[in-house]
Amino acid sequence: MNIPFLDNWRKRQGGTRGVALAAAVEADPAGVAELLAECELLRVRAEQNGLELDDSPASLAALDQLPPRWRDDPEELPWLGNDAGLYLGTVLVRNVPGAVWRIRPSGQPVVCLDSGREIDVVEAGLDWAISGSPELSQVYGESAEY
Numbered sequence: 001m002n003i004p005f006l007d008n009w010r011k012r013q014g015g016t017r018g019v020a021l022a023a024a025v026e027a028d029p030a031g032v033a034e035l036l037a038e039c040e041l042l043r044v045r046a047e048q049n050g051l052e053l054d055d056s057p058a059s060l061a062a063l064d065q066l067p068p069r070w071r072d073d074p075e076e077l078p079w080l081g082n083d084a085g086l087y088l089g090t091v092l093v094r095n096v097p098g099a100v101w102r103i104r105p106s107g108q109p110v111v112c113l114d115s116g117r118e119i120d121v122v123e124a125g126l127d128w129a130i131s132g133s134p135e136l137s138q139v140y141g142e143s144a145e146y
Helices: 004-013 019-027 029-036 040-048 057-064 077-095 121-131 136-144
Strands: 100-103 109-112
Touching: 019 029, 019 100, 029 077, 029 100, 040 057, 040 077, 057 077, 057 136, 077 100, 077 109, 077 121, 077 136, 109 121, 121 136
Parallel strands: none
Antiparallel strands: 100 109
């Protein structure tokens, strides 16, 4: 996964892929959560469609209803999907008790639930951006049940 702001952050921290970010999650989970919540491209596209993303489960359902115009731009598609996944993770972490960010050794952010289940939110976001399925609200609903 390539997240430009994280690559720049890693260079400043002198860490290797995943290791420094995982340490940062341990040291400052709220700060890393804020970085992961930025999702700038997704927020801009949502706003252009009259949707304000407020980090609520209802906003995921509203995103699911947007016309998928991003599919017309093959360069934007993976970036928007990545942002959609990070946004899904943000909504999970902020609304599901016990849900936390974890960074795999590869640098991939995932959300861990109290049950021990890991949700690969970036993969879910990419699948949603490419095909519309599964819907973000569906992933949230299934995850919130655990």
